[in-house]
Amino acid sequence: MSVKSQSKKEDLLRVAGEIFFRQGFAATGVKQIIDEVGIAKGTFYFHFSSKEEIGIAWLKAANDNWNAAMAEKLDKANSPRDKIIALFSMLEDWIKTSDYRGCAFLNSLAELPQPEGLMREVVREHKESLRAEVVGLTRAHFSDKSKVYADHKAYVIYLLFEAALVESQNSREDWPVKTVHQELLAILS
Amino acid sequence: MSVKSQSKKEDLLRVAGEIFFRQGFAATGVKQIIDEVGIAKGTFYFHFSSKEEIGIAWLKAANDNWNAAMAEKLDKANSPRDKIIALFSMLEDWIKTSDYRGCAFLNSLAELPQPEGLMREVVREHKESLRAEVVGLTRAHFSDKSKVYADHKAYVIYLLFEAALVESQNSREDWPVKTVHQELLAILS
Amino acid sequence: MSVKSQSKKEDLLRVAGEIFFRQGFAATGVKQIIDEVGIAKGTFYFHFSSKEEIGIAWLKAANDNWNAAMAEKLDKANSPRDKIIALFSMLEDWIKTSDYRGCAFLNSLAELPQPEGLMREVVREHKESLRAEVVGLTRAHFSDKSKVYADHKAYVIYLLFEAALVESQNSREDWPVKTVHQELLAILS
Amino acid sequence: MSVKSQSKKEDLLRVAGEIFFRQGFAATGVKQIIDEVGIAKGTFYFHFSSKEEIGIAWLKAANDNWNAAMAEKLDKANSPRDKIIALFSMLEDWIKTSDYRGCAFLNSLAELPQPEGLMREVVREHKESLRAEVVGLTRAHFSDKSKVYADHKAYVIYLLFEAALVESQNSREDWPVKTVHQELLAILS
DNA sequence: AATGAATGAGCCTTCATTCAT
DNA sequence: CATGAATGAAGGCTCATTCAT
Numbered sequence: 175m176s177v178k179s180q181s182k183k184e185d186l187l188r189v190a191g192e193i194f195f196r197q198g199f200a201a202t203g204v205k206q207i208i209d210e211v212g213i214a215k216g217t218f219y220f221h222f223s224s225k226e227e228i229g230i231a232w233l234k235a236a237n238d239n240w241n242a243a244m245a246e247k248l249d250k251a252n253s254p255r256d257k258i259i260a261l262f263s264m265l266e267d268w269i270k271t272s273d274y275r276g277c278a279f280l281n282s283l284a285e286l287p288q289p290e291g292l293m294r295e296v297v298r299e300h301k302e303s304l305r306a307e308v309v310g311l312t313r314a315h316f317s318d319k320s321k322v323y324a325d326h327k328a329y330v331i332y333l334l335f336e337a338a339l340v341e342s343q344n345s346r347e348d349w350p351v352k353t354v355h356q357e358l359l360a361i362l363s
Numbered sequence: 364m365s366v367k368s369q370s371k372k373e374d375l376l377r378v379a380g381e382i383f384f385r386q387g388f389a390a391t392g393v394k395q396i397i398d399e400v401g402i403a404k405g406t407f408y409f410h411f412s413s414k415e416e417i418g419i420a421w422l423k424a425a426n427d428n429w430n431a432a433m434a435e436k437l438d439k440a441n442s443p444r445d446k447i448i449a450l451f452s453m454l455e456d457w458i459k460t461s462d463y464r465g466c467a468f469l470n471s472l473a474e475l476p477q478p479e480g481l482m483r484e485v486v487r488e489h490k491e492s493l494r495a496e497v498v499g500l501t502r503a504h505f506s507d508k509s510k511v512y513a514d515h516k517a518y519v520i521y522l523l524f525e526a527a528l529v530e531s532q533n534s535r536e537d538w539p540v541k542t543v544h545q546e547l548l549a550i551l552s
Numbered sequence: 553m554s555v556k557s558q559s560k561k562e563d564l565l566r567v568a569g570e571i572f573f574r575q576g577f578a579a580t581g582v583k584q585i586i587d588e589v590g591i592a593k594g595t596f597y598f599h600f601s602s603k604e605e606i607g608i609a610w611l612k613a614a615n616d617n618w619n620a621a622m623a624e625k626l627d628k629a630n631s632p633r634d635k636i637i638a639l640f641s642m643l644e645d646w647i648k649t650s651d652y653r654g655c656a657f658l659n660s661l662a663e664l665p666q667p668e669g670l671m672r673e674v675v676r677e678h679k680e681s682l683r684a685e686v687v688g689l690t691r692a693h694f695s696d697k698s699k700v701y702a703d704h705k706a707y708v709i710y711l712l713f714e715a716a717l718v719e720s721q722n723s724r725e726d727w728p729v730k731t732v733h734q735e736l737l738a739i740l741s
Numbered sequence: 742m743s744v745k746s747q748s749k750k751e752d753l754l755r756v757a758g759e760i761f762f763r764q765g766f767a768a769t770g771v772k773q774i775i776d777e778v779g780i781a782k783g784t785f786y787f788h789f790s791s792k793e794e795i796g797i798a799w800l801k802a803a804n805d806n807w808n809a810a811m812a813e814k815l816d817k818a819n820s821p822r823d824k825i826i827a828l829f830s831m832l833e834d835w836i837k838t839s840d841y842r843g844c845a846f847l848n849s850l851a852e853l854p855q856p857e858g859l860m861r862e863v864v865r866e867h868k869e870s871l872r873a874e875v876v877g878l879t880r881a882h883f884s885d886k887s888k889v890y891a892d893h894k895a896y897v898i899y900l901l902f903e904a905a906l907v908e909s910q911n912s913r914e915d916w917p918v919k920t921v922h923q924e925l926l927a928i929l930s
Numbered sequence: 931a932a933t934g935a936a937t938g939a940g941c942c943t944t945c946a947t948t949c950a951t
Numbered sequence: 952c953a954t955g956a957a958t959g960a961a962g963g964c965t966c967a968t969t970c971a972t
Contacts, residue, residue, distance in 0.1 A: 182956075197476045200389050204942065214958045215943085221956085225942065275476065283533050284465065284473030287386045301533055329542040330523070333530060337522035340529055344472050344490055353518040371931080393967060403933045405970080410931090414967065560952085575854045578767050582946060592954045594949080599952095603946065653854065661911050662851030665764045665842065679911055707920040708901070711908060715900035718907055722850050722868055731896040749935075771963060781937045782964080788935085792963065 183221040185211050191232040195278050199229050199293075200285050226293065229282075233296040236278050240300070244307070254314035255362050258331065261308070262358055265335060266351050269342045276343030280336070301336075308332045315362060327361055334358065372410045374400050380421040384467050388418050388482075389474050415482065418471075422485040425467050429489070433496070443503035444551050447520065450497070451547055454524060455540050458531045465532030469525070490525075497521045504551060516550055523547065561599040563589050569610040573656050577607050577671075578663050604671065607660075611674040614656050618678070622685070632692035633740050636709065639686070640736055643713060644729050647720045654721030658714070679714075686710045693740060705739055712736065750788040752778050758799040762845050766796050766860075767852050793860065796849075800863040803845050807867070811874070821881035822929050825898065828875070829925055832902060833918050836909045843910030847903070868903075875899045882929060894928055901925065 190207045204225055208218050222228040247264055251257040275281070279297045286294050305328075312328035313321060334354040341350035379396045393414055397407050411417040436453055440446040464470070468486045475483050494517075501517035502510060523543040530539035568585045582603055586596050600606040625642055629635040653659070657675045664672050683706075690706035691699060712732040719728035757774045771792055775785050789795040814831055818824040842848070846864045853861050872895075879895035880888065901921040908917035 198389075198474060200387075200474070201476070203940075205940080216945085216959070217957050219943065223943095274478070276473065280529060280533070281473040283529075284470040285387060285389070287390065287464065289463070289535060298533060301530075326542065326545060329538065330546050333526035333539060333542060334519070334522055336529055337526035340469060340472075340525055341490075341522060344469070344487060346478060349518065350522060353515065353522060356515060357519050392965070394965080404968085405934065406932050408968070408970095576767075576852060578765075578852070579854070581944070583944080593947085594955065595953050597947070652856070654851065658907060658911070659851040661907075662843065662848040663765060663767070665768065667841070667913060676911060679908075704920060704923060707916065708924050711904035711917060711920060712897070712900055714907055715904035718847060718850075718903055719868075719900060722847070722865060724856060727896065728900065731893065731900060734893060735897050770961070772961075783938070783966085784936050786964065 182211070182213060182217060186213070186218065186221055187228065187231055187235060190228050191235065194229065194232050195272075195275055195281075198285060199232075199282055226291075229293050230296055233279065233282060233293060233300070237296065237300045237303075241303070254311045258308070258311050258315065258362065259358070261311075262335065262355060265338060266355070269339070269351060274343050274346045277336075277339045280340060304335075305329075305332045308335070331358060331361060371400075371402060371406060375402070375407065375410055376417065376420055376424060379417050380424065383418065383421055384461075384464060384470075387474060388421075388471055415480075418482050419485055422468065422471060422482060422489070426485065426489045426492075430492070443500045447497070447500050447504065447551065448547065450500075451524065451544060454527060455544070458528070458540060463532050463535045466525075466528045469529060493524075494518075494521045497524070520547060520550060560589075560591060560595060564591070564596065564599055565606065565609055565613060568606050569613065572607065572610055573614075573650075573653060573659075576663060577610075577660055604669075607671050608674055611657065611660065611671060611678070615674065615678045615681075619681070632689045636686070636689050636693065636740065637736065639689075640713065640733060643716060644733070647717070647729060652721050652724045655714075655717045658718060682713075683707075683710045686713070709736060709739060749778070749780060749784060753780070753785065753788055754795065754798055754802060757795050758802065761796065761799055762839075762842055762848075765852060766799075766849055793858075796860050797863055800846065800849060800860060800867070804863065804867045804870075808870070821878045825875070825878050825882065825929065826925065828878075829902065829922055832905060833922070836906070836918060841910050841913045844903075844906045847907060871902075872896075872899045875902070898925060898928060 186207065189211045190202070193202050193207060193210065204215070204218055207228075208215055218228075222231065244261070244264065247260050248257045251260045279300050282293055283297050286297075288294070308331055309325060309328040312331060313324045316324035316327060334357060338350045338354045342348070375396070378400045379391075382391050382396060382399065393404070393407060396417075397404060407417075411420065433450065433453065436449050437446045440449045468489050471482055472486050475486075477483070497520050498514060498517040501520060502513045505513035505516060523546060527539045527543040531537070564585070567589045568580075571580050571585060571588065582593070582596060585606075586593060596606075600609065622639065622642065625638050626635045629638045657678050660671055661675050664675075666672070686709050687703060687706040690709060691702045694702035694705060712735060716728045716732040720726070753774065756778045757769075760769050760774060760777065771782070771785055774795075775782060785795075789798065811828065811831065814827050815824045818827045846867050849860055850864050853864075855861070875898055876892060876895040879898060880891045883891035883894060901924060905917045905921045909915070
């Protein structure tokens with residue numbers, strides 16, 4: 175029962191996802207993907223009807239993976255406060271391991287000008303669910319405060335999360351992560 | 364002394380910049396630019412040695428325009444606090460007028476994976492100078508507080524500025540702008 | 553004893569034939585055929601060794617169907633004259649029901665440049681047998697005239713038949729059919 | 742002042758036209774055309790924006806060439822009767838010199854199922870103008886008969902012309918030409 | 931300064947066919 | 952009988968760039 179190559183389609187999605195993230199969706203050709211997987215052109219189009227389709231599959235898988243990792247990480251934290259902090263700990267890890275390539279979803283957002291596209295839809299949904307998560311945790315943490323107050327703080331926390339991703343990618347320094355980490359602790363008092 | 368078409372090179376840069384911003388740098392072909400300007404291929408390459416070069420010129424011009432507009436707007440404000448608020452007022456205006464296409468610099472950042480490129484350098488410089496501006500104003504505002512305190516607040520303000528750009532682009536709603544506006548006022552107390 | 557789907561091979565041939573006629577043999581892909589039938593690629597190549605083979609089978613079946621319909625129609629007519637007129641009545645019906653797609657055989661003729669191909673052979677045979685039918689009927693009608701005279705008239709009738717097919721397809725009007733109908737009656741005096 | 746290669750665009754159109762006629766429009770690839778002309782892909786698309794465009798240009802040029810040759814040939818004939826006969830003499834020549842590839846317009850008609858296409862439009866126009874020519878000549882010939890009578894005869898003559906083209910292509914024999922020639926003389930009495 | 935013809939590698943996608951299961 | 956994964960050549964077309972004029 176080998177670890178590698180459970181199926182060509184999975185291989186394709188995994189390899190394509192890596193390249194898409196590394197060098198961008200538009201900048202990646204189907205040729206490069208199939209060469210790196212070691213399959214023929216026709217095999218690619220047997221499994222995915224278009225480049226956009228594998229792009230959507232890539233973002234959906236990235237969303238699923240993130241949600242799974244997040245659920246696992248947050249389960250280990252006890253209080254809403256600890257869960258929020260755990261979220262930012264994931265962010266720090268990601269920025270380090272991703273070689274400052276930033277966020278696959280935000281990068282795709284920038285590459286895709288038309289807001290009507292299917293990939294853009296996946297981006298919106300991913301960010302919306304992340305924001306909902308932050309809102310839920312923040313409301314729980316500020317259960318003694320008004321919902322208006324808690325939601326405002328939640329939005330700020332979410333925005334800082336996003337900004338850390340983008341500014342780390344741009345500056346390739348660690349001040350964004352440190353700043354949001356410190357501000358987060360202040361917000362959660 | 365006609366207003367339009369001061370020089371072919373300026374026309375080129377202006378038109379190319381509009382298209383780059385609207386549909387992305389990589390997604391824009393040289394053909395489309397020359398067709399919209401109404402010049403020949405050779406003329407393009409007489410004025411700009413490559414597509415990257417006009418890309419760099421575009422971002423540099425965008426940086427200059429931003430700085431000029433910022434200087435003008437901030438001159439009209441009296442206190443550092445008012446200047447910071449004026450900065451966010453510019454942000455709000457931009458987001459509305461740009462049809463949620465976000466920030467030319469951050470979009471280019473996402474499109475250009477290699478951190479060594481010249482365009483990436485312009486992006487870094489632009490954002491670095493914006494951050495320096497925020498730091499200067501914030502230090503002036505918090506002149507009674509420590510520099511460490513002021514700088515932390517400056518970074519937070521800057522990150523919220525960036526996040527508002529990105530999240531407005533993604534959601535096409537106005538909650539990001541409203542959130543950062545409210546938080547800014549709280550930070551400046 | 554169900555009417556539909558007597559066998560996969562028959563389904564294949566029927567569906568492929570409909571598509572070939574509607575959009576042309578060369579313009580039709582094997583994928584479209586199997587998708588519309590609802591079978592796998594391998595099943596197609598189990599029943600037909602190549603696309604050309606199903607093309608040949610299509611034309612042979614179309615020839616058989618035409619001959620059967622013609623035999624039935626002509627049996628109901630008593631005189632050679634009435635049989636010839638019945639033939640043109642079939643033509644009129646065909647042009648109307650086929651949505652002016654013309655003649656499967658003549659269309660294939662145009663698509664297949666090499667005169668040596670097997671499909672071209674089927675086309676030739678079909679048209680040759682139709683011409684022979686017209687010759688037989690015309691000789692019977694003109695039994696009091698010389699064979700040379702009758703054969704010439706037969707060829708003219710056959711050519712008008714063919715022209716009506718082609719020109720109806722091109723013009724999508726009914727003047728070709730009306731013209732040949734009127735001329736036929738004149739020829740048969 | 743060399744005879745060959747007056748311009749690359751003319752070369753392209755001439756060579757493409759020859760191949761289109763020889764092996765069909767759909768069956769001809771852009772690659773084959775540029776290889777035979779000896780130019781690069783980009784040059785093809787510099788001169789023609791699509792394969793369909795060069796297809797349209799090919800049919801329009803064929804139509805122009807036919808009309809020019811027809812005008813020249815008919816000018817030399819004195820009576821309407823001689824002009825019609827001259828038309829059929831052109832037909833005979835064409836069938837022999839074209840190696841029985843038939844009519845570029847009718848072949849394109851068969852290859853292009855959608856009646857809305859631009860190429861189909863050119864086909865219709867070509868045949869319509871040929872029919873109008875035959876009608877004009879036939880009315881002149883039958884100036885003592887009614888217009889209804891003359892027009893009917895004109896349509897028959899036109900249909901025989903078309904049928905000769907198609908049936909010669911199919912049979913690769915000369916009976917169609919001989920039959921229509923003989924019938925034409927009978928019609929013109 | 932400006933033109934526009936020419937290049938050829940590359941784009942995404944479809945093709946008819948094969949074959950292990 | 953039937954499946955569906957795999958092939959690789961070919962499809963039409965766009966790309967940034969060069970260069971003679």
